[in-house]
Amino acid sequence: MSSNIAFRTPEAASAWQRWLVYSPVARIIIFAALAFGVGFAVHNVLRTVGWMAKTATPLQHALAGLSIELSATVVAYAILVLLIERRSLRELSLRTLPTYGVGGLIAGFLIFSTVVGVLWLCGSYHVLGVNAHVDWLPAVLVAGVGAGIGEEIVTRGVLFRITEEGLGTWWALAISAVFFGGAHIFNPGATLWSSLAITIEAGILFALLFHVTRALWACIGLHAAWNITQGTIYGIPVSGTDAKGWLTSSRTGPDWLSGGVFGAEASVVAITVCTLVSVVLLMIALRRQSFVRPRWSRRSKVSYEATPTS
Structure with a gap:
């Protein structure tokens, strides 16, 4: 059973870190904020280059949607796991x-x-x-x-x-x-x-x-x-x-x-x-x-x- 728990709060963590950084609710919120920020930035870049325009090709629209979704979720998850939880990405090995x-x-x-x-x-x-x-x-x-x-x-x-x-x-x-x-x-x-x-x-x-x-x-x-x-x-x-x-x-x-x-x-x-x-x-x-x-x-x-x- 314990092997199914990927992250455990560090023993040396302070009280505020336990609540605002390492708690389940905090980590979910951190991920959501990171995903929104990265996705918003990539969306603006793709809109500037014309891939979000009505005149763009179906393939460009598809690549734009794919780029936004993957950059937002993958980058946010990598930051969450590697920098916040400080462990390897073994579930995505x-x-x-x-x-x-x-x-x-x-x-x-x-x-x-x-x-x-x-x-x-x-x-x-x-x-x-x-x-x-x-x-x-x-x-x-x-x-x-x-x-x-x-x-x-x-x-x-x-x-x-x-x-x-x-x-x-x-x-x-x-x-x-x-x-x-x-x-x-x-x-x-x-x-x-x-x-x-x-x-x-x-x-x-x-x-x-x-x-x-x-x-x-x-x-x-x-x-x-x-x-x-x-x-x-x-x-x-x-x-x-x-x-x-x-x-x-x-x-x-x-x-x-x-x-x-x-x-x-x-x-x-x-x-x-x-x-x-x-x-x-x-x-x-x-x-x-x-x-x-x-x-x-x-x-x-x-x-x-x-x-x-x-």
């Missing part, structure tokens, strides 16, 4: 990229292909043709690479990991999953149901995957492959955003089955498939006894064990 990163990509493709396969068997997903000339690169950069890296750093690397250190794994799972689902409520075609679906199928799944692997690359790979497979390959809207994929497709049937305009992520099929994967990950975590208790519970256990017996 390049040595784990060939294993966890590639594994995540394969898992994301297989999971969403299973969702589409079930929808097809149910008569909801229909292939209308093949669009061999689709401009796939902008979507891959923004919905795949950008969302995969940026959203996973924010939600799993910062929110889940730091909350887990303070409140324990169960609360971290709930808070990060609800945050992730709620963040999609402003997407096109979003409803309370679609946000609940994202909370259950992705918020819990990605958090458990990070808890089990302690590697952000696994979450990044799965997230990126999920979006790319959904939009760029199968031509299904990605979280409400219209997607032009290699396959031209349509979905029919009730919204609870097809997912409606939001996409297959709002389908009970996606919820069921992802919940089954989450159950497997949960069983692995419980068997390892890796769940982290709340900080006050850990302190009570340490104090009890340290008390001499008569």
Whole structure:
């Protein structure tokens, strides 16, 4: 269990440092402020060079969005870990990229292909043709690479990991999953149901995957492959955003089955498939006894064990 706690407050830290620098709330706020500042600066630079203009090409718009998201999240996270927590970036170690990163990509493709396969068997997903000339690169950069890296750093690397250190794994799972689902409520075609679906199928799944692997690359790979497979390959809207994929497709049937305009992520099929994967990950975590208790519970256990017996 202790190995799942990446950061511990230095013993020599003063009282004000414990509250204003090293506490979970302080570190989350520091990250948010850094990400906003870096993202704002990069946004202004790209606007100056014309990549944010309406006349810019789709690829320039995609590169601009990718640059803003990656610079903001990666730089802010590196500063948080290296300068504030003063530890190595082991959850983003390049040595784990060939294993966890590639594994995540394969898992994301297989999971969403299973969702589409079930929808097809149910008569909801229909292939209308093949669009061999689709401009796939902008979507891959923004919905795949950008969302995969940026959203996973924010939600799993910062929110889940730091909350887990303070409140324990169960609360971290709930808070990060609800945050992730709620963040999609402003997407096109979003409803309370679609946000609940994202909370259950992705918020819990990605958090458990990070808890089990302690590697952000696994979450990044799965997230990126999920979006790319959904939009760029199968031509299904990605979280409400219209997607032009290699396959031209349509979905029919009730919204609870097809997912409606939001996409297959709002389908009970996606919820069921992802919940089954989450159950497997949960069983692995419980068997390892890796769940982290709340900080006050850990302190009570340490104090009890340290008390001499008569």
